[in-house]
Amino acid sequence: MSYPPLPEPLPAPVVDNHCHLDIARDGDPLPLAEALGRAAAVGVTRVVQIGCDLPGARWAVEAAATYDNVVAGVAIHPNDAPRQQDLEAALTEIEELATRPEVRAVGETGLDFFRTGEEGRETQAYAFRRHIDLAKRLDKTLVIHDRDAHDAVLEVIDSVGPPKRWVMHCFSGDAEFARACLDRGAYLSFAGTVTFKNAQPLRDALALAPQDRLLVETDAPYLTPTPHRGATNSSYLIPLTMRRMAEVRGEDLAELCRAVEANTEVAFGGSWG
Numbered sequence: 001m002s003y004p005p006l007p008e009p010l011p012a013p014v015v016d017n018h019c020h021l022d023i024a025r026d027g028d029p030l031p032l033a034e035a036l037g038r039a040a041a042v043g044v045t046r047v048v049q050i051g052c053d054l055p056g057a058r059w060a061v062e063a064a065a066t067y068d069n070v071v072a073g074v075a076i077h078p079n080d081a082p083r084q085q086d087l088e089a090a091l092t093e094i095e096e097l098a099t100r101p102e103v104r105a106v107g108e109t110g111l112d113f114f115r116t117g118e119e120g121r122e123t124q125a126y127a128f129r130r131h132i133d134l135a136k137r138l139d140k141t142l143v144i145h146d147r148d149a150h151d152a153v154l155e156v157i158d159s160v161g162p163p164k165r166w167v168m169h170c171f172s173g174d175a176e177f178a179r180a181c182l183d184r185g186a187y188l189s190f191a192g193t194v195t196f197k198n199a200q201p202l203r204d205a206l207a208l209a210p211q212d213r214l215l216v217e218t219d220a221p222y223l224t225p226t227p228h229r230g231a232t233n234s235s236y237l238i239p240l241t242m243r244r245m246a247e248v249r250g251e252d253l254a255e256l257c258r259a260v261e262a263n264t265e266v267a268f269g270g271s272w273g
Contacts, residue, residue, distance in 0.1 A: 003030070003231070003232060003234060004224070004228040004231050004237060006038060006041060006042055006236055007042060007236070007237060007239040007240050008042070008239060009041065009042040009043045009239065010042060010043030010044070010238075010239045010242060010253070010254075010257050011043070011253055011254040011257060012043065012254045012257035012258050012261065013043050013044070013045040013046075013257065013261055014043065014044060014045075014216055014238060014242060014257050014260050014261050014264070015044070015045070015046045015047065015048065015215075015216075015260070015261060015264040015265075015268075016039065016044050016046075016047045016048070016216070016217055016218050016220075016235040016238050017047075017048045017167070017189055017215045017216065017217045017264050017267070017268065018048055018050055018073075018108070018143065018167075018169050018170070018189060018191075018217035018218070018219055019047050019048070019049060019050065019217065019218050019219065019220040019234075019235050020049070020050055020052070020056070020219070020220060020221065020222075021035050021047070021049055021063070021220060021234070021235070022049070022051075022056060022059045022060070022063075023056075023220075023221055024221070025221035025222070025232045025233075026232055029221065030234060032063055032066075032067070033067075035234050035235060035236070036067060036069065036070070036235070038234065038235070038236035039234070039235035039236045039238070040069075041236065042236050042238070042239050043238075043239065043257070044235050044236060044238045044239075045069060045273065046069045046070070046071075046264075046272065046273045047069065047070055047071075047235050048070075048071055048072070048073055048104065048105060048268060049063050049064060049070050049071070049072050049073070050072075050073040050074075050075075050105070050107065050108055050143065051072065051073065051074045051075070051097075052075065052076070052077035052080065052108060053076060053077060053080050054076075054090055054093055054094075057072075057074035057075070057093075057094060057097050058097070060072035060073065060074060060103075061074065061097050061100055061102055061103060064102035064103070065100075065102050068272070068273045069272070069273035070102075070273075071102060071103070071104040071105075071268065071272050072097075072100075072102050072103045072104065072105070073103065073104065073105030073106065073107045073108065073141075073143050074094050074097045074098050074103055074105075074106065074107075075094060075106055075107045075108055075109045075131055075143070076090050076091065076094060076109070076127055076131075077108060077109070077112075077145065078108075078109060078110050078111055078112045078116065078124045078127065078128065078145055079112050079115045079116050079124075081120075081123050081124050081126075081127035082116060082119075082120030082123040082124060083120075087123065087127065091127070091130055091134075094106075094131075094134070095134055095138075098134060098138055098140060099138060103140065104140060104141055104268045104269050104272075105135075105140055105141040105142070105143045105167075105268060106131050106132075106134050106135040106138070106140045106141070106142055106143065107131070107135075107141070107142055107143020107144065107145070107167070107169065108143045108144065108145040108169050109127065109128050109131035109132075109142070109143070109144065109145065110128055110144040110145035110146050110149070110153055110169075111124050111125065111128060111145075111146060111147075111149035111152050111153050111156070112124065112145060112146075112147040112148070112149060113147065113148040113149040113152070114147045114148045115147070121152075125152075125156060128156055129156060129160055132156070132157075132160055132162070132163065133160070135163040135166075136163045139163075139164070139269075140163070140269070141163070141165040141166065141167060141267060141268050141269060142162065142163045142165070142166040142167070143166075143167050143169050144166060144167065144168050144169055144186075145169055145170075146168060146169075146172065146173075147172065150173050150177050150180075154180060154181075154184070157184060158184075162184060162185060162186070165187075165266075165267055165268070165269065166185065166186055166187070167186065167187045167188075167189050167215060167267055168181050168186050168187070168188050168189060169189050169217065169219070170189060170190075170191045170193065170217065170219050170223065171188040171189055171190055171191075171202070171205065172193070172202065173201075173202075173205060174201035174202070174204060174205055175201070175204040175205045175207075175208050177205070178205035178208060178209055179208070182209060182210070182213055186213070187213050187214070187215050187263065187267045188205070188206075188209050188213055188214060188215065189214075189215035189216065189217045190202075190206055190214070190215070190216055190217070190241065190245060191216075191217050191218060191219045191223045191225075191241065192218065192219075192223040192224050192225030192226070192229070192233065192237070192240070192241050193223055194206055194225075194241060194244055194245060194248070195225040195226040195229075195240065195241060195244045196226060196229065197226075203248045206245060206248050206249065207248055207249055211249075211251070211256070211259045212259065212262075212263055213263065214245070214256075214259065214260055214263060215260060215263055215264055215267060216238055216241055216242055216245065216260050217238075218233050218234065218235055218237060218238060218241075219233070220232075220233040220234045220235055220237075221233050221234065224237060225237055225240040225241045225244070226240070226244075227240075228240075242256065242257060242260070
């Protein structure tokens with residue numbers, strides 16, 4: 001299996017705040033040590049490994065316990081919540097894992113109206129509220145998955161109130177939705193989608209967001225930035241997204257990298273690695 005070549009390194013380090021380095025897309029994923037090594041070589045010196053189901057959450061915690069430059073997020077993904085044979089048991093284990101010091105985030109949780117139909121949405125919303133409560137009780141960062149569910153996500157947030165720190169993972173809205181999230185205290189995390197030709201509304205949202213609310217991610221192995229769209233993504237491709245973000249905002253790349261790095265530390269509860 002071939003991966004895209006390493007891009008030009010960034011002038012200052014940044015964190016990939018959302019990746020799934022355990023998930024295979026085409027063949028086996030890169031060994032974790034190699035994935036982290038490639039990322040570090042281009043200035044992506046730390047990652048947040050997200051587990052979306054029980055095996056993934058366990059893997060994320062183990063990875064974070066093994067590597068100082070990795071922290072974990074754990075949750076039951078909104079598309080998986082309606083499929084659980086015993087959702088309560090799954091949520092109980094997520095809570096047990098979330099108490100670990102290696103775990104900085106509860107997520108990704110949220111709503112997905114693209115892959116889950118009406119019959120599963122009540123369960124999604126229930127699991128979402130449970131994860132929000134968990135993030136509040138444990139003082140962890142909430143990481144939200146939102147696909148085709150902008151208004152419904154905000155309705156849940158408004159009904160229960162967000163935790164102190166929350167991230168709109170792979171932000172997918174327009175400028176109006178960005179303002180609504182920012183007004184409620186969210187961080188906006190941008191992925192390789194911001195480089196896609198048809199993503200002008202997303203770039204409009206990026207342009208208006210305050211610099212101190214911006215994060216960057218891969219969502220690896222998905223959402224590979226241009227010019228490698230369709231290939232398998234990994235944390236070392238963050239520089240392609242960061243360079244496009246700086247262009248859209250008309251900002252110096254090194255300055256933006258330093259801001260994103262600082263934002264990520266605040267958003268995820270302090271430094272690590």
